[in-house]
Amino acid sequence: MEQWKQVKERGHIHPDPNPVMVLPSPKRLRVLFGGEVLADSARALLLREKGHLPVYYVPREDVHMEHLQPTEHHTHCPRKGNASYFTLRAGGRTEENAAWSYETPLPGAESIAGHLAFYWERMDGWYEEDEEILVHPRDPFVRVDILDSTRRVRVTLGGEVVADSTHARFLFETGHPTRHYLPREDVRMDLLQPSDAHTRCPYKGEAHYWHASVGGQTYENVVWSYPQPVREAAPIAGYLCFYAERVDTVEVSPPDGALPKGAR
Numbered sequence: 001m002e003q004w005k006q007v008k009e010r011g012h013i014h015p016d017p018n019p020v021m022v023l024p025s026p027k028r029l030r031v032l033f034g035g036e037v038l039a040d041s042a043r044a045l046l047l048r049e050k051g052h053l054p055v056y057y058v059p060r061e062d063v064h065m066e067h068l069q070p071t072e073h074h075t076h077c078p079r080k081g082n083a084s085y086f087t088l089r090a091g092g093r094t095e096e097n098a099a100w101s102y103e104t105p106l107p108g109a110e111s112i113a114g115h116l117a118f119y120w121e122r123m124d125g126w127y128e129e130d131e132e133i134l135v136h137p138r139d140p141f142v143r144v145d146i147l148d149s150t151r152r153v154r155v156t157l158g159g160e161v162v163a164d165s166t167h168a169r170f171l172f173e174t175g176h177p178t179r180h181y182l183p184r185e186d187v188r189m190d191l192l193q194p195s196d197a198h199t200r201c202p203y204k205g206e207a208h209y210w211h212a213s214v215g216g217q218t219y220e221n222v223v224w225s226y227p228q229p230v231r232e233a234a235p236i237a238g239y240l241c242f243y244a245e246r247v248d249t250v251e252v253s254p255p256d257g258a259l260p261k262g263a264r
Contacts, residue, residue: 020079021048022057022111023140029056032124034091039063045112046137049079054137056126057115060101068116073097081106086116098122131230134200142174144203146181146235152253153180155242157222158214163187163242169235173203180250181239187223197221204236205229222246 023046031039041062047055073085081104085097099118102109120126126133149170155163165186171179195209210223225240226233244250 019050020108022046022109023048025056027128029058030127031056031058031118032126033067033088033095033118034093034124036064036067036090038067038088038090038118038123039116045115046140047109047112047117048139048141054139055117055120056137057112057117059115063116068099071097075100077102079106080109080112088118095119095122133202134205135202138202142203143172144174144232145172146170146233147172148235151255152251153182154249154251155182156248156251157212157219157242158217159248160191160214161188162191162212162214162247163240169239171233171236171241177244179241179244180252181236181241183239187240192223195221199224203230204233210240219246 025044025046026042027044028042029039029044030037039058039062041058043059043062045057047057049055067088067090068086069089071085071087075083075085077083081102083100083102086099086101088095088098099116101114101116102112105112120136126137128138147170149168150166151168152166153163153168154161154165163182163186165182167183167186169181171181173179191212191214192210193213195211197209199207199209201207205226205228207224207226209221210225212219212222222243223240224243225238226236227238229237242250
């Protein structure tokens with residue numbers, strides 16, 4: 001739950017001036033709960049709302065309604081209208097008010113009428129086609145580019161150089177600062193100790209963390225890596241990235257004007 005809050009706080013901000021946008025999703029979506037397939041649809045809608053993470057809405061016909069029980073709980077959204085809630089029961093599990101619907105949504109959100117949404121973090125798993133999706137639905141307006149660069153990246157921590165590379169891979173993600181992923185051979189691995197911390201990203205996968213010990217001081221969870229990233233982020237597999245906000249400096253050399261060999 002805490003990770004979910006952190007994602008929402010730093011999450012991808014809806015760039016469109018319209019407060020609500022509903023897009024059809026051609027992907028097969030499956031939602032698992034209590035060891036059961038709660039929903040299975042190729043007709044889901046993806047709702048994007050300004051200031052919020054995307055949410056899937058599934059047609060009732062594609063939801064196993066026998067696992068849902070209406071409750072007296074209701075909420076109001078000034079953009080979508082009045083929401084009614086459902087408790088889920090399956091496989092011995094019960095989650096109160098874990099699903100909701102807008103029976104008569106406001107103008108601009110009419111298409112979600114007759115659809116159900118589920119709290120992502122309270123489900124067992126979410127799959128687009130046959131691939132598990134982590135943390136929240138991927139926003140089609142978010143892009144991740146991973147580019148090789150010969151620009152020198154030099155990281156200092158505790159007054160020492162802890163990484164120095166001209167073989168970095170720069171990761172550009174919509175709404176986030178540029179991250180510099182470095183090969184292990186260019187990082188002072190003797191200063192790092194594995195951490196028990198892990199986080200998940202829908203665009204990159206599951207990250208593993210390291211502490212750094214420099215000059216007698218320990219800097220916790222200052223380095224991370226994706227050992228087995230999702231397919232789209234495969235180029236950063238095994239590379240290490242330092243939290244620029246927690247180290248002394250991350251220096252990136254300016255372009256020198258020279259093109260890579262073979263470029264025109």
